[in-house]
Amino acid sequence: MSSVHIQNISKSFGKVEVLKDISLHIPDGEFVSLVGPSGCGKSTLLRIVAGLEHQSSGRIRINEDVIDGVRPSERNISMVFQSYALYPHLSVFDNIAVPLRMGRLNSVQRLPVLRHLLPGARATEKSIRDDVEEVASLLDMKHLLNRRPGQLSGGQRQRVAVGRAIVREPHAFLLDEPLSNLDAKLRVHMRTEIAQLHRRLGATFIYVTHDQAEAMTMSDRIAVLMDGELVQVGSPDEVYNDPQDIRVAEFIGSPKINVFDGEIRSDGGVDLHGVPTGMVSDAQTGPAQVGLRPEALRLAPLGEGLLNGTVTHIENLGAELMVHFANEAMDRPAIIRLDHIERHGLDVGKDIEIDFTPGAVRLFSAAGTRVPTEEFMEKQLVNA
Amino acid sequence: MRRVHLSEIIKQLVLVIGAIIILAPFYQMITTSLKAPSEIADGTLWPIPREWHAVENYTEAFTATPLARYMFNGVIVTVSIFLLQILIALPCAYALSKLRWWGRDVVFALVLFCLLIPPHAVAIPVYVLFHSIGILDSYAALIVPFTISVFGIFLMRQFFMTVPDDLVDAARMDGISELGIVWRVMLPTALPALTAFGIFSVIAHWNDYFWPLIVLSSREYYTPPLGISVFRNEEFGFEFGPLMAAATVIIAPLVIAFLVAQRRFIEGITLTGMK
Numbered sequence: 210m211s212s213v214h215i216q217n218i219s220k221s222f223g224k225v226e227v228l229k230d231i232s233l234h235i236p237d238g239e240f241v242s243l244v245g246p247s248g249c250g251k252s253t254l255l256r257i258v259a260g261l262e263h264q265s266s267g268r269i270r271i272n273e274d275v276i277d278g279v280r281p282s283e284r285n286i287s288m289v290f291q292s293y294a295l296y297p298h299l300s301v302f303d304n305i306a307v308p309l310r311m312g313r314l315n316s317v318q319r320l321p322v323l324r325h326l327l328p329g330a331r332a333t334e335k336s337i338r339d340d341v342e343e344v345a346s347l348l349d350m351k352h353l354l355n356r357r358p359g360q361l362s363g364g365q366r367q368r369v370a371v372g373r374a375i376v377r378e379p380h381a382f383l384l385d386e387p388l389s390n391l392d393a394k395l396r397v398h399m400r401t402e403i404a405q406l407h408r409r410l411g412a413t414f415i416y417v418t419h420d421q422a423e424a425m426t427m428s429d430r431i432a433v434l435m436d437g438e439l440v441q442v443g444s445p446d447e448v449y450n451d452p453q454d455i456r457v458a459e460f461i462g463s464p465k466i467n468v469f470d471g472e473i474r475s476d477g478g479v480d481l482h483g484v485p486t487g488m489v490s491d492a493q494t495g496p497a498q499v500g501l502r503p504e505a506l507r508l509a510p511l512g513e514g515l516l517n518g519t520v521t522h523i524e525n526l527g528a529e530l531m532v533h534f535a536n537e538a539m540d541r542p543a544i545i546r547l548d549h550i551e552r553h554g555l556d557v558g559k560d561i562e563i564d565f566t567p568g569a570v571r572l573f574s575a576a577g578t579r580v581p582t583e584e585f586m587e588k589q590l591v592n593a
Numbered sequence: 594m595r596r597v598h599l600s601e602i603i604k605q606l607v608l609v610i611g612a613i614i615i616l617a618p619f620y621q622m623i624t625t626s627l628k629a630p631s632e633i634a635d636g637t638l639w640p641i642p643r644e645w646h647a648v649e650n651y652t653e654a655f656t657a658t659p660l661a662r663y664m665f666n667g668v669i670v671t672v673s674i675f676l677l678q679i680l681i682a683l684p685c686a687y688a689l690s691k692l693r694w695w696g697r698d699v700v701f702a703l704v705l706f707c708l709l710i711p712p713h714a715v716a717i718p719v720y721v722l723f724h725s726i727g728i729l730d731s732y733a734a735l736i737v738p739f740t741i742s743v744f745g746i747f748l749m750r751q752f753f754m755t756v757p758d759d760l761v762d763a764a765r766m767d768g769i770s771e772l773g774i775v776w777r778v779m780l781p782t783a784l785p786a787l788t789a790f791g792i793f794s795v796i797a798h799w800n801d802y803f804w805p806l807i808v809l810s811s812r813e814y815y816t817p818p819l820g821i822s823v824f825r826n827e828e829f830g831f832e833f834g835p836l837m838a839a840a841t842v843i844i845a846p847l848v849i850a851f852l853v854a855q856r857r858f859i860e861g862i863t864l865t866g867m868k
Contacts, residue, residue: 261762282768294763298781311768373767 211272211380212237213258213413218267220253227253229437231267235381240407240414242424245434246460251417254434255383258415259288271380282311287374288383291390293366295358301369302341302354308377309337344376347409364395371406381413388423400426421461425449433457455577458500464531467506467543469516471499471572479572479582482538484515487567488582497580498573503531503546505569508555514562518543523557525549534561622844626650626837633833646834651842653835654824660839662813663820667843670735670816671798675791677740682790683783686749687775691761701750707743713803720807734808735816739798745790752786753779788854796847817843 213235220228227250235241243251256262258269260281269276276284287308295304310319318330345351348368358366367387374382387403388396404427407414418424424431425445432442433456441453452458458466472480477489481499490497509515518534521542530552535542545563547555555561572580620640625633629646654660688694689701719738723729728737756779764774780787802818809815815823821843824836 256762259762259766261765281762281765286766288763288766290759290763292757292759294757294759296760296764296778296781298784307764307769308767373763 211413213381213415214268214270215254215258216268216270218254218257218264218269220250220257220262221265227437228257228264231434231437231439233432233439233442235413235415238411238413240404240416240427240429242416242418242428242431243434244418244421244424244431244460247419249434250437251419251434252385255288255385255415255417258381259286259383260284282308285377285380286383287377287379288385289367289370289374289387291386293358293370293390295366295369295373297358299357300354301345301350301356301358301361301372304358304369305341305344305372305376306337308373309340312377313337340376341372344372347375348372363391364399367391367399371403375406375410379412381415384414384416386418387416388418389420396423403427422463425461431461433460435460451579452500452571453579455498455500455573455579458571458573462502464503464544464546466500466502466571468573469499469501469539469543471497473497473572473580478585479570481570482516485585486515486565486570487585488570488572489585490572490580490582492572492574492580496575498575498577500571500573501543501565501569502571503544505565506543506545507564508545508547508551509562509564511562514564516563518561518563520555520557520559520561523552523555530555532561534563619844622837622840625833626841628834630832630834647838650834650838653832654838654842657835658820658823658839659812660817660820660842663815663817664843664846666732666814667799667817669732671795673732673736674739674798675794677736678742678745678790678794679787681741682745682749683780684772684775685746686753687771687779689746689750690753691756691758691774691779692771704743704746704750708747712738716804716807723808729808730810730814732814735805735814738804742790742794745794748786748790749783752783756782792851792854795850799843799847 215231215233215235218228218231219226231254233241243254245251253262257264260276260279264277271284271286296307299307313333313336314330318327318333341354342351345354348371350365350368350372353361353365353369358369361369367390370387384403388399391399400423403416407427416424416427428445430442430444431448433440433448433454435454435456441448441457443451448457448461452461455468459468469481471486472483473490473492473494474480475494477491477494479486479488479490479497479499486499516536518536518539520532520534522533524531524533528549530547530549532545532547532555533542534545567584570582572582574580624640624642627645627647627650628642629644629649632643632646685704689697689704720729723734723737728734760778760782761774764778769777799816800818801816802822805814805816805819806822809819812823821836821839824832824839
């Protein structure tokens with residue numbers, strides 16, 4: 210198993226720059242997700258690592274070896290594709306055996322009839338069969354080996370694609386949105402299965418997805434790409450709780466983080482819609498954006514809230530409620546997440562007041578970069 | 594009772610009339626091949642011969658000329674043409690659909706342009722060329738001009754466009770070479786389209802009368818349509834019985850091949866090989 214170093218990779222298609230100076234070090238055995246909205250360049254980056262696409266500049270190393278210009282098959286990396294890309298005319302067994310046959314048999318030994326006559330081919334064929342069967346039992350699909358891909362369900366095809374990827378024990382696994390063709394229920398199930406597979410194999414995984422939930426639930430680290438730039442790399446907790454850019458904050462987390470108009474006053478205090486939040490910042494004074502996660506907001510008793518608004522919509526998810534509310538100062542409704550027991554008397558059209566702890570505030574400049582903040586009280590104590 | 598719409602009746606009627614017009618010559622051919630010369634001369638359309646003459650007609654067809662030999666030539670020529678067409682069209686179609694290279698669109702436009710050139714327009718230049726390299730009157734003269742099928746390249750390219758790129762990339766990751774991808778991945782997925790193309794190609798070259806007539810002079814290379822012309826022109830004059838028997842015999846393989854491949858043929862034409 211191996212580490213993957215992505216060093217200053219840039220890629221342009223004609224005049225369009227799809228990747229801008231991306232650097233990312235993925236240590237041995239790590240599960241890294243590349244997430245971002247569609248068109249952010251994440252798949253292109255994966256294809257460059259795979260060798261299916263060539264970078265305009267930069268280097269890719271596996272362990273200490275520079276692999277630029279090395280053919281995809283010789284990089285010893287395997288890839289699982291969104292459409293599974295199984296060979297439709299081959300059985301499941303043969304699909305999984307293809308990478309082994311290509312690697313272990315020479316071109317004469319692969320000939321249809323002649324191969325049975327050659328010495329050595331038989332022993333190799335036996336070793337291939339053993340390896341395929343081992344992978345099949347690992348993925349619990351021994352009973353499917355004789356079927357054709359056309360006779361399998363989406364989840365089973367997915368499993369065959371994974372089997373074909375793991376059978377040759379590669380340096381690293383690349384997965385390109387492997388779950389997006391599955392239905393919602395199966396997707397959640399396969400999420401667990403892939404995470405368990407990673408734990409069992411202890412291999413390096415690079416996982417591309419546009420679904421932040423997949424990235425959050427499976428990864429050791431998440432790399433967020435936006436418009437061809439690597440905006441933030443960190444553990445799921447870091448990316449969720451400590452976003453360095455408003456785009457990261459908005460992309461990670463569902464429902465989306467609430468963003469309010471704010472201001473940094475000349476004395477350093479941070480206001481939200483003109484109300485002090487209890488946070489201070491050393492950053493340049495002027496307009497700013499205040500981010501608050503839906504679960505950071507609470508209902509407050511009348512007269513004690515920091516924000517008020519009217520309920521515009523309630524999404525009932527059973528265990529919890531998403532309450533949308535708005536006031537005239539907000540250009541779009543904000544969302545507050547409540548336990549279902551807090552629903553008491555809440556309904557569309559009702560006026561509510563909202564409260565939050567100052568520590569939950571994530572402050573961003575008007576341009577969207579994160580601005581460091583401190584709680585007001587602590588600062589006073591230090592000064593005193 | 595099911596209600597039958599007038600429009601449905603008209604539709605069926607048109608189809609029935611069309612079928613009759615198309616099948617009538619075949620009907621005439623087959624019934625004539627079973628009748629005695631006197632009865633043929635009467636010009637009746639009655640299907641059942643008063644006097645069966647089938648054995649005589651068909652024996653005559655096979656003995657008076659080397660009909661079997663002509664059919665063997667036909668098989669050699671059509672099969673060679675088809676195999677060579679595949680050998681050339683598949684890699685071309687792959688390069689035009691799945692590889693990115695400078696000038697690809699221009700080359701594809703040229704391929705489309707070549708579809709517009711009728712084969713008769715280039716017949717004389719090709720004849721002169723073959724004369725100067727000395728391969729007139731041979732199997733090569735019958736086969737070589739048709740090895741590059743522009744239509745085949747176009748048809749296979751269109752089919753390959755529907756094969757997902759991921760499949761090609763997966764094959765590359767698995768270590769299959771580019772030519773290997775053509776034969777081990779694209780060919781098996783393209784079988785329906787290939788069958789359709791095969792039927793077009795085999796029918797066209799089995800029935801071709803024009804080109805063999807130009808390049809051949811020795812009878813040993815004659816293809817079936819030329820073989821029939823031998824019947825008519827020389828020793829038999831207007832002996833329609835054996836002539837029609839020979840025609841039935843040379844058409845039979847095509848009809849059988851079509852019936853066998855029919856399902857794949859229709860799949861290939863609608864280009865729905867895979868999801």
